[in-house]
Amino acid sequence: EIVMTQSPATLSVSPGERATLSCRASQSVSSNLAWYQQKPGQAPRLLIYGASTRATGIPARFSGSGSGTEFTLTISSLQSEDFAVYYCQQHNNWPLTFGGGTKVEIK
């Protein structure tokens, strides 16, 4: 099973600033990585798949990069609605596995 590790656990950012979230895989997953956003009491929402392809309706301020074992989700200018928990998920191997999440909170 591929273990996904996200860092930091919590990221404090001011509105309008840039946020950079990291995800590391225990072995190469090529470019087969997705990112999700989850707000309190809500279901997750797909943001990115294939490491860098935005899902339908996702704003351009969300971008993904990386390959192999190191991946990054960047939110270029944080809006109030972006404060949430973000999860990465590898879709290269079975079972599909998620990272532990990064909470983006208001600084």
Add this chain to the structure above:
Amino acid sequence: EGQLVETGGGLIQPGGSLRLSCAASGFTVSSNYMSWVRQAPGKGLEWVSLIYSGGSTYYADSVKGRFTISRDNSKNTVYLQMNSLRAEDTAVYYCARTIAIIIGNAFDMWGQGTMVTVSS
């Protein structure tokens, strides 16, 4: 756009059984891949099970032999039959439409979730 609505959660004693339902609208479950993903209280996400459009099914090792995913095409509904429940199965269970990417799968539509609590 479509919607998923899960029902069937509740409090159940260890060793008991429960069946979760996921009613879909706006799309056809039989033409899509469908999954169950769970989230223990205060924890991260764990993929549980997947049913392909062709009917093949897959399970996480943690539930293999105890859980069964199925669907009723006439009701446009997916089910998760959970037997021999354990305390560690306590979680919010989400139904998710599952898309096929070039390699692997991701989850592009989620229900609101249903809480399953396994406790005596």
